[in-house]
Amino acid sequence: MARLKKSLILTAFMALFWCSPAHPNSPHAQETVSVFLPGDIKLGGLFPVHEKGDISPCGPKVYNRGVQRLEAMLYAIDRVNNDTNILPGITIGVHILDTCSRDTYALNQSLQFVRSSLNNLDTSAFECLDASTPQLKKKTSSGPVFGVIGGSYSSVSLQVANLLRLFHIPQISPASTAKTLSDKSRFDLFARTVPPDTFQSVALVDIIKNFNWSYVSTIHSEGSYGEYGIEAFHKEASERNVCIAAAEKVPSAADDKVFDSIISKLKKKPNARGVVLFTRAEDARRILQAAKRGNLSQPFHWIASDGWGKQQKLLEGLEEIAEGAITVELQSEIIEDFDKYMMQLTPYSNQRNPWFVEFWEDTFNCDLRHDSLKFNAIRENNSSGLNKTERARGKCDDTLRLSEKVGYEQESKTQFVVDAVYAFAYALHNLHNDQCTTQSDQTSEKGNHQHSESVWYPKISRNSKSQACPDMANYDGKDFYNNYLLNVSFIDLAGSVVKFDRQGDGLARYDILNYQRLKNSTGYQYKVIGKWFNGLQLNSETVVWNKEVEQPTSACSLPCEVGMIKKQQIQITTLCISISLSASVALVCLYSPKVYILIFHPDKNVRKLTMNSTVYRRSATIGAQCGPSSSGYGRTQAAGTMASTGNTLGTTVTSSIRQLHKSVSPDEFSCQDDMVHKISGKNSEKDHQEECDFVEPNFRQ
Numbered sequence: 001m002a003r004l005k006k007s008l009i010l011t012a013f014m015a016l017f018w019c020s021p022a023h024p025n026s027p028h029a030q031e032t033v034s035v036f037l038p039g040d041i042k043l044g045g046l047f048p049v050h051e052k053g054d055i056s057p058c059g060p061k062v063y064n065r066g067v068q069r070l071e072a073m074l075y076a077i078d079r080v081n082n083d084t085n086i087l088p089g090i091t092i093g094v095h096i097l098d099t100c101s102r103d104t105y106a107l108n109q110s111l112q113f114v115r116s117s118l119n120n121l122d123t124s125a126f127e128c129l130d131a132s133t134p135q136l137k138k139k140t141s142s143g144p145v146f147g148v149i150g151g152s153y154s155s156v157s158l159q160v161a162n163l164l165r166l167f168h169i170p171q172i173s174p175a176s177t178a179k180t181l182s183d184k185s186r187f188d189l190f191a192r193t194v195p196p197d198t199f200q201s202v203a204l205v206d207i208i209k210n211f212n213w214s215y216v217s218t219i220h221s222e223g224s225y226g227e228y229g230i231e232a233f234h235k236e237a238s239e240r241n242v243c244i245a246a247a248e249k250v251p252s253a254a255d256d257k258v259f260d261s262i263i264s265k266l267k268k269k270p271n272a273r274g275v276v277l278f279t280r281a282e283d284a285r286r287i288l289q290a291a292k293r294g295n296l297s298q299p300f301h302w303i304a305s306d307g308w309g310k311q312q313k314l315l316e317g318l319e320e321i322a323e324g325a326i327t328v329e330l331q332s333e334i335i336e337d338f339d340k341y342m343m344q345l346t347p348y349s350n351q352r353n354p355w356f357v358e359f360w361e362d363t364f365n366c367d368l369r370h371d372s373l374k375f376n377a378i379r380e381n382n383s384s385g386l387n388k389t390e391r392a393r394g395k396c397d398d399t400l401r402l403s404e405k406v407g408y409e410q411e412s413k414t415q416f417v418v419d420a421v422y423a424f425a426y427a428l429h430n431l432h433n434d435q436c437t438t439q440s441d442q443t444s445e446k447g448n449h450q451h452s453e454s455v456w457y458p459k460i461s462r463n464s465k466s467q468a469c470p471d472m473a474n475y476d477g478k479d480f481y482n483n484y485l486l487n488v489s490f491i492d493l494a495g496s497v498v499k500f501d502r503q504g505d506g507l508a509r510y511d512i513l514n515y516q517r518l519k520n521s522t523g524y525q526y527k528v529i530g531k532w533f534n535g536l537q538l539n540s541e542t543v544v545w546n547k548e549v550e551q552p553t554s555a556c557s558l559p560c561e562v563g564m565i566k567k568q569q570i571q572i573t574t575l576c577i578s579i580s581l582s583a584s585v586a587l588v589c590l591y592s593p594k595v596y597i598l599i600f601h602p603d604k605n606v607r608k609l610t611m612n613s614t615v616y617r618r619s620a621t622i623g624a625q626c627g628p629s630s631s632g633y634g635r636t637q638a639a640g641t642m643a644s645t646g647n648t649l650g651t652t653v654t655s656s657i658r659q660l661h662k663s664v665s666p667d668e669f670s671c672q673d674d675m676v677h678k679i680s681g682k683n684s685e686k687d688h689q690e691e692c693d694f695v696e697p698n699f700r701q
Contacts, residue, residue, distance in 0.1 A: 032097065032112065033354050035070065037077070039093020040468045043424055044113040044169075045073050046106055046150030046160065049098040049355050051282075058100035064313065066152070067359045068342070068411040069174065070096055073149055074352065075341050076421035087429050089467040095145060098355070103155040103223075110160045113145040114167050144473065145169060146428065146480075149420045152413070153280070154178035154225040161190040168477035170485055172423060174416035177306070178224040179232055182503040189481050191504030193416040193423065194330055197225070197278075199508035199532075200305055201232035203328055204276060205240055206536035207303060207512065213554040216274040217246040217266050221283045221307070226250070229278040229305060243556055245272035250283045259290035266300065274554035277304040284308045288318040299324070299546040301554065306330055309412055310513050310526040319524045322515050324546035331509035331531065332415040333494030339410055343402050363406065366396035416506075419498045427484040428472075436469035509533045516544040 035045070049066040051059040077094055080086050095116065099106035147170040151157045157176035164171050165188060173181075173192040181187050182196050208216060218233065220226035226249070234244060246269050248262045266275060277284055284307060291300065302325035308314060309329040315322045347368060350356045357368055402408040489499040500506065512530035517523070530538030545552055 032109070034098075034112075035074070035094060035096035035353055037074075037094045037352065039081075039091040041090060041428060041473075042093040042095055042116070042145045043073075043077070043421070044110075044145045044148035044150075045070065045094055045096035046099050046109065046148060046152075046156065047073075047096065048101040048152050048156075050100045052101045057102055057105040058098065062355060062358045062362050063101070064359070064363070065311075065411045065413070066098075066101075067353070067355060069152065069413060069417050070353065070355075071342060071345070072338060072411075072414045072417040073421055075338055076418040080421065080425045086425050087432060090428075090432065092425065092428075099151055099153075099156050101153065101156075103153070103159045106151055106156040107159040107163060110148070110163050113148055113169060114163065116145045118167075146477070147171065147424050147485075149174065149417065149424070151176060153223070154181065154228070155223040157181060157190065157192075158187075158224050161187045165189045170424075170477055170481040172420040172485075174420045175413045176225075178228045180224060180228055182505055184503060187504075189478060191423075191481070191485060191500050193419040193498065193506045194413075195506050195508035196503075197229040197305075198232050200328055200510065201229060201236050203510050203512075203532040203536065204233055204303060204305065205236045205242060206532065207326060207328075207538065208237070208242055208274060208276075208554075209240060210536060210538055210540065211274075211551060211554075213274050214241065215243045215245055215272050215554055215556040216276055216303070217248070217269055217272045218244060218276045219248045219250065219262060219266075219279060219283075219287060220277075221250050221279040222252045223280075225280065225307065226278050226283075230276075233276065233278060245269040245556075250279060250287070254283075254286070256286075256290065259286050260293065262287065263290045263294045263296075267294065267296070270298070271556060272554055273298070273301055273552055275300045275302055277302060277308060279305070280307050281309075281311055281314050285314050285318070288315070288321050292318060292321045301546065301552055302326070304328070306412075306510075310511075311412075312407070312409060312526075315515070315524070319517075321546075323517055323524065324544055324548075325515040326529075326543070327513045327515070327526070328532070329412055329511045329513055330416070331511050331533075332412055333496060334410050335415060335418065335493050337493065338414055338418070339408075342408065342410075345402065346400075347396075360396065360400075361393070363402070363408075364396060364400050365393055366400070367393040368396050415492065415494050415496070419492050419496075419506075422490065422492060423485065423488050423498065423500075426488045426490055427480065430488070431475060431480060431484050432468070432472055435471040435475060436467055512536070512538055514543050 047066045047070045048063055049070060051061040051063060053059040073094065073096065077092055081091050095113070097109040097112065099109060148160070148164060149172055151160055151173060152175040154176040155178075157171070157173045158178065158181065161171055161181070168189065170189045171191070173190070173194070175194060176192055177194055177197045177200065179196045179198050181190055181192065216237075218230055220230035230247070234247070237244065246265050248265060250262070251258060266272070277287065279287065284304060299321070302308075302322065304325060304327040306327070306329050308325070308327050310327065345356070347357050347360045360366075361368055400406075486500050486502070486504060489497070492498050497507070510532040511528050512532060513526040514529045516525060516527050518525055527542070529540075529542045530536060540551070543551070
């Protein structure tokens with residue numbers, strides 16, 4: 001009764017929402033294009049098929065990775081439906097929508113999943129024929145949405161997860177890595193087949209430390225992926241004595257001027273030659289374009305997160321500026337059977353994907369409009385609302401096929417999409433065993449099924465009657481998530497172990513890649529130079545740098561030459577011990593020596609300290625001591641403070657010890673262009689960025 005009451009309330013709420021007049025340009029003003037396959041149980045899908053639009057929600061460009069991830073879900077669904085050992089007699093259907101790489105649009109799209117699920121308890125749903133009065137119509141869906149696979153961007157998953165949790169719809173993302181999604185107090189029905197960015201940030205710092213770099217700049221995208229990722233990186237870098245020269249953010253609606261400005265700011269920090277990118281793929285490409293326009297006198301050395309990863313199309317036309325880049329990518333294996341599946345698809349055979357025509361035309365730079373009125377209609381309907389761009393392209397040849405020769409390469413997240421589908425399938429299988437069958441009817445052990453098939457079979461219809469019982473169909477989604485989904489463990493099609501921790505996160509495994517020019521060729525490739533799994537394993541000798549033979553440096557300052565010693569400036573320490581009946585008097589006593597020195601003896605406020613050889617050797621080892629940067633990150637020598645308070649006959653005893661360093665402007669760094677004094681006493685040069693003093697022969701040990 002409680003569940004029925006809750007459903008009726010939510011249904012009424014959705015009916016009111018759906019009957020509100022729609023704006024002509026809203027996504028609800030026209031029929032939504034989607035992939036729909038009927039089934040006894042439905043899984044929803046959210047993938048970035050199109051880019052963002054400037055005016056409308058969706059742009060004209062079709063993303064290769066979005067189409068591949070969508071097809072990976074369909075491929076996995078076909079395999080599950082044809083596997084008699086998983087959910088025998090039950091067919092899984094799908095309802096897949098395009099997020100257009102925009103979080104707000106994805107949220108609107110996700111309401112369709114909620115609407116479908118609310119029809120679970122009765123045979124009718126609301127419709128609004130006159131946009132005002134809700135009426136009942138016969139249910140057309142083949143079952144409730146039991147779970148959702150997606151989104152890809154973390155910003156999308158954050159929005160969608162907040163909605164789906166209200167209606168107890170579990171969600172598995174194959175690509176969202178923002179740290180905050182691990183917070184079960186906020187995202188209690190969210191899981192992912194990838195790890196959070198916490199581990200990736202550690203891996204990035206491990207790479208930097210491996211090259212003995214101590215001074216780098218960072219660029220991150222606006223949004224949850226970039227902001228949470230770079231926050232974790234900055235924290236890890238600070239703890240491990242890596243200074244941040246400049247920290248730049250790419251706004252979500254940035255134009256070329258913004259990217260050019262970012263590159264200009266990085267050029268002002270020439271010693272920070274290492275640049276860490278925690279950006280979306282689109283932003284990474286535009287950063288490289290700006291660097292190319294900037295005519296850099298010396299190249300930056302890019303260290304990039306999996307937003308860049310190993311995408312080839314991202315670097316088209318930018319190979320020279322990207323050469324030597326080191327990127328982190330989630331460790332994944334190629335599913336050879338999926339390549340066979342993709343290479344047999346054509347616009348004629350793949351009628352279930354309404355965006356495949358656009359993908360085909362963009363891949364082969366040809367036009368299907370000339371083929372038939374059917375394809376013309378498909379293209380026009382599925383491009384509705386997009387900014388169409390007319391190009392003079394020839395007719396698509398009937399013999400065209402996807403292959404490596406035309407640039408086809410399996411997308412890096414394919415394995416994780418397939419894993420997400422199988423995680424739902426195994427969890428549903430176990431639920432079915434518990435709710436709909438007796439122990440003797442079970443055909444396989446829970447979550448232990450391994451696939452030995454290596455070829456894809458075309459989808460066939462099942463003759464057996466559906467065995468999805470009411471108890472299974474009406475099982476609470478939150479209980480399903482906690483009792484079944486989080487407990488699955490299996491070997492996937494690539495031979496990897498798939499399981500979730502209690503936060504719903506996948507295992508943290510990364511490949512470390514280096515973008516290199518092919519020997520005796522003008523082409524480029526990503527080469528695996530290391531791996532990260534609870535620690536870094538990197539072969540530094542195989543790294544190729546941009547325009548450099550030797551490993552470059554990225555440090556705040558270089559060590560002083562032989563016979564020199566670093567200068568440091570430090571404000572003298574003041575000590576005030578006061579015994580007073582008044583706290584005010586104690587404060588006056590505390591600050592009086594400082595005021596006295598500042599006013600009457602300013603020359604004594606700052607003095608130079610001569611360091612002994614032991615300190616000098618240690619300083620040369622650990623590198624430059626950098627002060628606070630404009631971003632608020634960097635190493636600072638901490639001030640010590642001690643206060644003790646006692647009460648004896650109303651007497652307060654306060655003691656304080658404070659040590660302050662030279663003043664640094666908020667917009668400046670402590671790594672300044674200071675002069676280096678040579679032993680010979682001749683003209684100084686700007687060889688280093690810290691002062692060095694001549695060491696006397698009788699220097700005290």
